[in-house]
Amino acid sequence: xxxxxxxxxxxxxxxxxxxxxxxxxxxxxxxxxxxxxxxxxxxxxxxxxxxxxxxxxxxxxxxxxxxxxxxxxxxxxxxxxxxxxxxxxxxxxxxxxxxxxxxxxxxxxxxxxxxxxxxxxxxxxxxxxxxxxxxxxxxxxxxxxxxxxxxxxxxxxxxxxxxxxxxxxxxxxxxxxxxxxxxxxxxxxxxxxxxxxxxxxxxxxxxxxxxxxxxxxxxxxxxxxxxxxxxxxxxxxxxxxxxxxxxxxxxxxxxxxxxxxxxxxxxxxxxxxxxxxxxxxxxxxxxxxxxxxxxxxxxxxxxxx
DNA sequence: TTCCGAATAT
DNA sequence: AATATTCGGA
Numbered sequence: 001x002x003x004x005x006x007x008x009x010x011x012x013x014x015x016x017x018x019x020x021x022x023x024x025x026x027x028x029x030x031x032x033x034x035x036x037x038x039x040x041x042x043x044x045x046x047x048x049x050x051x052x053x054x055x056x057x058x059x060x061x062x063x064x065x066x067x068x069x070x071x072x073x074x075x076x077x078x079x080x081x082x083x084x085x086x087x088x089x090x091x092x093x094x095x096x097x098x099x100x101x102x103x104x105x106x107x108x109x110x111x112x113x114x115x116x117x118x119x120x121x122x123x124x125x126x127x128x129x130x131x132x133x134x135x136x137x138x139x140x141x142x143x144x145x146x147x148x149x150x151x152x153x154x155x156x157x158x159x160x161x162x163x164x165x166x167x168x169x170x171x172x173x174x175x176x177x178x179x180x181x182x183x184x185x186x187x188x189x190x191x192x193x194x195x196x197x198x199x200x201x202x203x204x205x206x207x208x209x210x211x212x213x214x215x216x217x218x219x220x221x222x223x224x225x226x227x228x229x230x231x232x233x234x235x236x237x238x239x240x241x242x243x244x245x246x247x248x249x250x251x252x253x254x255x256x257x258x259x260x261x262x263x264x265x266x267x268x269x270x271x272x273x274x275x276x277x278x279x280x281x282x283x284x285x286x287x288x289x290x291x292x293x294x295x296x297x298x299x300x301x302x303x304x305x
Numbered sequence: 306t307t308c309c310g311a312a313t314a315t
Numbered sequence: 316a317a318t319a320t321t322c323g324g325a
Contacts, residue, residue, distance in 0.1 A: 150318055174309065189308080194318055197310070218316090 151191045158220050160184065161195060166227035 153161070164181040165173040175193035182192070202221045 153317080176308065190319070193309075194320090197312095198317080200310090220317095 148186070148188070151187070153195055153220065155220065155223065157182075157184065157187075158195075158224060161192070161199070162224050162227065165196070165199070 151157075160182050161178065164178050167181070168177060173196070175189045175196055178196065179187055179189050179192045199221065202218060203226065206221075206226060
């Protein structure tokens with residue numbers, strides 16, 4: 001399937017050597033924010049639909065592969081021939097807005113970036129790429145020993161999280177792996193573990209008891225669709241040798257596309273009247289993959305533990 | 306030894 | 316409530 005796709009093309013009419021970095025930068029700025037794109041984990045068509053129409057299953061590819069690929073792409077774009085590997089600690093996309101920063105800076109740890117302009121958070125890829133902390137007073141450059149400020153799970157981060165977890169499937173979704181695949185600067189395994197714990201609780205709640213008052217649920221979680229790949233399934237991945245065994249039950253569309261309403265953005269307040277209807281997110285082209293909490297939608301091998 | 310996950314702490 | 320830390324067990 002196509003990856004993040006943007007119909008952007010470069011104009012070749014001008015110089016091609018001199019201000020390359022600038023041009024690349026400019027080009028990058030024109031790209032949609034990472035969160036505006038349909039997530040990699042989200043199949044463009046539902047599995048049911050795919051098999052119903054005999055669409056060849058997408059070759060298995062891990063997010064890791066994709067990350068690596070995009071990294072190479074970026075490096076090629078900026079003419080960096082150093083294509084050595086080793087990604088888990090490298091950040092692919094940063095340095096976007098970093099051209100304005102000190103170019104001699106070699107350090108790239110320490111995820112400290114917090115907007116002093118609280119009212120305007122620009123949605124950009126790097127926003128989700130570095131963990132946003134609530135404090136940036138400590139400047140100990142060593143990532144160890146220094147107590148990191150509490151991680152704030154912004155909608156962007158959570159999105160990424162859900163994305164990765166969905167990709168892995170509930171069984172493979174363990175903190176370390178999630179953390180690696182999320183590839184968020186400064187994000188620790190503990191951070192993920194903690195969030196994962198909570199997320200699992202949330203899933204249990206929601207999948208168990210249908211028809212609940214949305215107001216009683218977490219805003220953050222409620223605003224993110226629960227991928228069907230999380231339905232106590234091994235994760236629809238490489239595992240099966242040849243999967244003709246599935247009984248796809250093609251469900252025609254017109255089902256019940258849920259469009260979770262994002263209501264976050266500002267800090268803690270009750271459901272009182274909020275001023276500006278802050279919407280940071282455009283509706284996602286999610287397919288109707290998740291209708292109502294039906295216990296067993298599909299051919300699911302109860303392959304839990 | 307590293308990692309996971311539940312319990313517990315802040 | 317949200318996130319961190321602890322801790323027993325795989």
